[in-house]
Amino acid sequence: MGYPDILHHGAKDGVTGSCHQLLMDAEHSLLIDCGLFQGAETSPEGKSGADRLAIEFPLDTIKALVATHVHIDHVGRIPYLLAAGFKGPILCSEPSAKLLPIVLEDAFKLGFSRDQKQVERYIKLIEQRIIALPYKTWFTLHDTQSLVCRIRLQRAGHILGSAYVEIDLHYPQSGEKKRIVFSGDLGAPHAPLLPAPKPPYRAEIVVIESTYGDRLHEDRRSRRQRLESVIEQALADNGTVLIPAFSIGRTQELLYELEGIIHRKKLGAARKPPLPSGETTAWMQEVGRSRMPEPRAGVRGEASSHDTTGPDWPRLPIILDSPLASRFTQVYRDLKPFWDNEALQRVKQGRNPLEFAQLLTVDSHQAHLAMVRHLTETARPAIVIAGNGMCSSGRIVNYLKSMLHDPRHNVLFVGYQAQGTPGRAIQAYGPRGGDADLDGQRYDIRAQIHTIGGYSAHADQKDLVNFVTRMREWPSEVRIVHGETGAKSILAKRLQGTYANKGLPLKVTIPS
The missing domain is CATH 3.40.50.10890 (Rossmann fold)
Incomplete structure (x- = not known):
């Protein structure tokens, strides 16, 4: 297997359950989000099934979890992740560090126990695991002779504390360097309360959401x-x-x-x-x-x-x-x-x-x-x-x-x-x-x-395309997740057309 590689454990057949694993090498990986499935993505009745709550992938190489934001479809399975034996830190933005314990307390009460002592012990454990990262600041997660991994969070403009994730990987022995960006959920420009997201400078690989990849929003006014x-x-x-x-x-x-x-x-x-x-x-x-x-x-x-x-x-x-x-x-x-x-x-x-x-x-x-x-x-x-x-x-x-x-x-x-x-x-x-x-x-x-379809906290098709094409150095690979089939397909065609107009190659992957 070539590294880095990405496994998608959720949000590949719909818009919920976001969970992506970045394989950095044979012994080190990183989990980006661990969310709950909702609606028809759980069962025909829209209820969470046990088969979609369980953590069905090995945890032995996962060194940390990065939470892009605290919506339940991005963090709702964290209690199950901890129950499965995950021991690593939870990295998130400073606002998310304030919000995450509240979300997970509610999730714990719904899925595990309402016993107040158990809830308090659990929340204390969560708070001990959280590492709050300031925006725009590189954090070194791993540094050895074979692998260096740095992480930086940038404002995503979706909800308070939301972030997209820049991950720099350096393999000193080969000299290879890669930058991978996970968009999380991107906000619409001019949304109330929050600054609009600014695209990253560059990336080789981008994993991008596509909730509204097939449509445009009205302007805010x-x-x-x-x-x-x-x-x-x-x-x-x-x-x-x-x-x-x-x-x-x-x-x-x-x-x-x-x-x-x-x-x-x-x-x-x-x-x-x-x-x-x-x-x-x-x-x-x-x-x-x-x-x-x-x-x-x-x-x-x-x-x-x-x-x-x-x-x-x-x-x-x-x-x-x-x-x-x-x-x-x-x-x-x-x-x-x-x-x-x-x-x-x-x-x-x-x-x-x-x-x-x-x-x-x-x-x-x-x-x-x-x-x-x-x-x-x-x-x-x-x-x-x-x-x-x-x-x-x-x-x-x-x-x-x-x-x-x-x-x-x-x-x-x-x-x-x-x-x-x-x-x-x-x-x-x-x-x-x-x-x-x-x-x-x-x-x-x-x-x-x-x-009011335009009243959304998600970026629309134009915003998603701009997130990629307003980088100084365009990525060579885009993976499209977190969207219904039609939205992903239409966004893929839009991106391919934009690249073709510039005479640039693009590998588009829609995980399944």
């Missing part, structure tokens, strides 16, 4: 206008707007964008004060007591006679119903130094992009059930952001069970829906008046279904 427009249309129905969103990344971006919309609405209607914090507390107390109060004037989503701004945005409740998302949002607030300049400018202006007056958080399960009941039974507009993003589990499922049948309500998808997930079914069959399976029962879909 356009999709933000669509977000506002869809919500205003939905609020005019005097119901709830349900936004399924994952706890990390998408939730915080949505809060950021909603705060921006509310801020502009307040500037356009300065005579209307925002919902005071005391009023939000009273609103939550009403929900907790299961009272059905009369909607206040201007909150029903219809413009009053003296208001031309449409729904009363400055008083509209934005409900974050996810304890996990609330924890991540707090960490996002604590990691302001990693925000982009636009977000930091808002802070300087005295604004709180992730903590504003209309934002209500729902923590306990009892409060969650009360909120579902309250919004189901009252004609009171609200926006609910709840996990998970593909509707396969989490609190969003209870909202959907209660509201999908009612045309007053609206479901707004702003993220990718994997094949085999309830979210994909609702997205596909909802506009046709179909039904969806939630926890083994069929539910009619009469709520309005909206999709």
Whole structure:
């Protein structure tokens, strides 16, 4: 076998389960991500099967794990990796080092045990294994007469802490040098909160994601206008707007964008004060007591006679119903130094992009059930952001069970829906008046279904091609992973065409 070589243990037949092994020589290898499979990539029912949780590859040569970011489809199998006997360090960015224990605590509780002492021991073990690497800084993992391995993380712009990985390999005895880049998940330029990713200087081999390798996104201004427009249309129905969103990344971006919309609405209607914090507390107390109060004037989503701004945005409740998302949002607030300049400018202006007056958080399960009941039974507009993003589990499922049948309500998808997930079914069959399976029962879909496809934390086809072709020295080999078959194939053709126009050779591999 020639070295280096790459084995793909996941994300080769879909968009989840990312796990790649870089074989540096016969005795040393590196694992990049170890993620959970989701949707139809686990089973036809979209449930995790034991055969896709187990670690089925030998660990004896793996010296370290690099976590590109903390989404569950990139780190969710770490508990199983440790259970299989992995003893090495976990390398990640400094923000990811703060977020990873929270993600893995949740994964451990779901897959292993809720016993608090066991959970605490496990998290302590995780924290001892983590090595936090600053961005743009080389870290020497291995240095002998036969092999030198250095690793550098660069901002990927996908979620806070996300990174693409540069790996420099030097074989002193032969003098051969190779640079391999693993993209992880790349973010779209101009995404809220995060600086856009910059391509590496060079690489011989690039392993690149292809989630949206077959399509282009709207620009940020356009999709933000669509977000506002869809919500205003939905609020005019005097119901709830349900936004399924994952706890990390998408939730915080949505809060950021909603705060921006509310801020502009307040500037356009300065005579209307925002919902005071005391009023939000009273609103939550009403929900907790299961009272059905009369909607206040201007909150029903219809413009009053003296208001031309449409729904009363400055008083509209934005409900974050996810304890996990609330924890991540707090960490996002604590990691302001990693925000982009636009977000930091808002802070300087005295604004709180992730903590504003209309934002209500729902923590306990009892409060969650009360909120579902309250919004189901009252004609009171609200926006609910709840996990998970593909509707396969989490609190969003209870909202959907209660509201999908009612045309007053609206479901707004702003993220990718994997094949085999309830979210994909609702997205596909909802506009046709179909039904969806939630926890083994069929539910009619009469709520309005909206999709803003461009509102994604993933790079689109143009961004993916630019990541490769804006390097000073283009790679000679590109491996395309983390995408559906069509997306990978179309991205491959696009890259080959770009290289051909320059008269350059390119080896494209789509692992299977």
